[in-house]
Amino acid sequence: MGRIRVLDDVTASKIAAGEVVDRPASVVKELVENALDAGASKIEVEIAGGGMTSIKVTDNGCGMDRDDALLALERHATSKIARAADIDAVTTLGFRGEALPSIASVSKMSLRTKARGAAAGHLVNAEGGQVTGVQVTGCAEGTSITVRDLFYNTPARRKFIRSVSYEAGLCTEVVGRLALSRPDVAFVVRQNGRLSLQTPGTGKLFDAITAVMGLSVSREMLEVVWEGEWFSIEGWIGKPGLTRNSRRHQVLYVNGRYVKNYYLSGAYDEAYRDLVPSGRYPVGVLHLKIDRKRIDVNVHPSKMEVRLDGGRELNYKVAQIMRRALRDRKIVAEVKWSDAAPMSVSGKSASIPAHNQSYDRTAPPVQAGMQWQEEAGCYDRQLRLEPLAHLAPTYILALGADGLYIIDQHAAHERVLFEEYERKLKDGHTRTQVLLQPLVLNLDPGQEGILREYWQWLSGAGFLIEEFGGSDLLLRAVPAGTPAGEEEELITDLLERLHKDRPVNETGFQHALVASLACRAAVKGGQKLDPAEQRVLLQRLAAADNPYSCPHGRPTLVKISFDELAKKFLRE
Known part of the structure; x- marks a missing residue:
């Protein structure tokens, strides 16, 4: 007997599911796309346990009769195409006939549907890809699919699922992308009963962008x-x-x-x-x-x-x-x-006394991070620099023992503040700066998922964030040293950095936080420093563990050696 055999349908479906369904968000994507292809004008998505407990997608589309409902769970059964040539002209989002059977093969699924004009609907239950029951039922026109216990029979896939808040954020983000593709459809997303996204379905792209972003x-x-x-x-x-x-x-x-x-x-x-x-x-x-x-x-x-x-x-x-x-x-x-307008802040403000406008919004970023007096430091003597001039908009020209240096004052100050904040954080010397006017944050789904995933570390670092109803959150406090007026940008930049870097331990999180805080608190380009301030900045930079680059990897200074100058003036 040969070694090659034809796989049974259940095994083949599980393998196919690995390409189509890799996490709850991909289930949401496939189900919502089916709803759109069915001509729905309103789609509701309910997520529990980050989508691992249950996902329910309800639409008011064309619905299905009993035969189509059963065929929909068969592999490669589709109403979108009939022959290969149709693929080139396909206008629907789905056409492979793989989504529903793939999802059903790794979950416990209930499909409730009623065709337009039909007297009654039908309920189809399936588990592990096998239909376990079909019955007549009363329901509204359209289709409602509930997926429970996702990956219950594929434990290896469950190991790669992240936190509940992260997966829930991805699910809502997927719906947000689909809502932007169809501004004429009204979308509602709820996570554990809490509204996280709602679009008006006006048909205007600008309205959908406003609702999602x-x-x-x-x-x-x-x-x-x-x-x-x-x-x-x-x-x-x-x-x-x-x-x-x-x-x-x-x-x-x-x-x-x-x-x-x-x-x-x-x-x-x-x-x-x-x-x-x-x-x-x-x-x-x-x-x-x-x-x-x-x-x-x-x-x-x-x-x-x-x-x-x-x-x-x-x-x-x-x-x-x-x-x-x-x-x-x-x-x-x-x-x-x-x-720059921050993406995650809605512009709303809580009914709390106004922020003290006497705070200086330009000077503190420099002064808060360093003291403007001469200091004796044990810094690298090779980097003992004497400022010569301020070069607009953001550079300092300085003289060193081996040549001329051009310093990016923002990048240099970032490096200084980064190491100072990092030391304080590692030593446990974190302080909280309470806002006189808390900020109401209206995060997009992906940002909210990131924030909830790192909520505990954010709290330990000095952020105080509270629920404020719906998808809104209230920012009451930030880490000490955050410049007044930069709180919104700090939280936005930090969430973007966390999304990009995905730190898996607290050290990585602290690096992202300190880099964002240092960037916001550093002296800005175009802000002129007097000679004494320039001198202190250069001393602090020389004392840094790594004075040659900012936390983002950009150089803090460029050197033109005396030897290079001699070559340029033909004095070799």
Whole structure:
């Protein structure tokens, strides 16, 4: 007997599920996409236990009769295509016929559905991919699918699931992306009974962006509309001051499908070239309609990857369209990086006495981190620098024993403050700075999931955050040393850094916190320091454990040696 055998359907379904269903968020994605394909105008998602306990998706779409409800749980059964040629013209989000059977194979599923105009609905129960019961039931028109005990029969997959709050945040983030793809559909998401996302379904993309990302983001965005021979584009892009430290907030849709594509992501880089600092990424939501003959969506079961015919041309044209939108509104000539609007703060404020406006919003970042007097320090004598001049906007020219040095005052101050704050945190000398006017935070789903995942460490580091109803949170206190007026930006930057770095221990978390705090508290570019302040800053930098780079890896100084100067003046 040969060694090769045909796998049974249950085993094959579990293997297929590994490609389609890797965590609760992927289940939510597939179920909501099915609801959209069914013509729903309202979709409700209920999540319990981060999606591992249960996920329920209810829609008011076309529903199914008994036969279709049973066929929907069979592998490769679909109403979207009938033959291979249909794939090239597919307009639905799903078409493989793999999602429901894959989900059913690794969970306990209940499917309740009623076709439009039908007298009654049907309830289908399945466990581990096997139908366990079918019965007639009363229900509203549409479909409601409940998935319980996800991965109950695949314990290896459960080991890679993260915290409840993190997984719940990913689930809501997925719905947010789908809501941005269909602003004409009203979405509601609840986590353990608590409302975490709601969109109005007005059909206006701007309204959906406001609901998902917050008003503080949408009001800092510009509309983009363009139509060409083989593709059109519409959406909203952020002003140069609205940036994040990852591409997570660059949302792209091709023919209504959320996608990731190298060329389209690169268009952002080209459009904002020389408009945003290195390491910062603009925010945007763009819908592209492309001739179906030029794209291939059948690349991966997740359907998030697409191949583009003419990708380089598309990259260039999309970048030019975005660049033109920025230029037409004179944004290019009026860039002010300090005007960045934080994504996670709604602009609402609690009914608590107003913040003391007598606080100086410019001087404290420097003075709070260092004392402006001469000090004798045991610093590297090679870095004993004497300031010569202040070079606008943010550089100090200094004389050293071996040449001239140009110091980035912001990066240098960041390094000094980073090491000072880090030592205090490691020594347990953390203090809390209570806000006179607490801030109401309206976080996007991903940010909220990150915050809840690191809640305990945030509290131990000096943050005091409380529930404030719905998806809102109240920020009452921040770590001591946070400059007045920088509290919102601090929490936003920290959450972005935690999302990007994913620290798994408290040391990694503290590094992210201290780096964010030092960046916010450091002297800003363009803030002129007098000679005494320059001298103290250089002394503190020389005393640092690593005076040569800031916490982000950027250089704090550049040296021009005397030997190099001699070469330039032909004095070798």
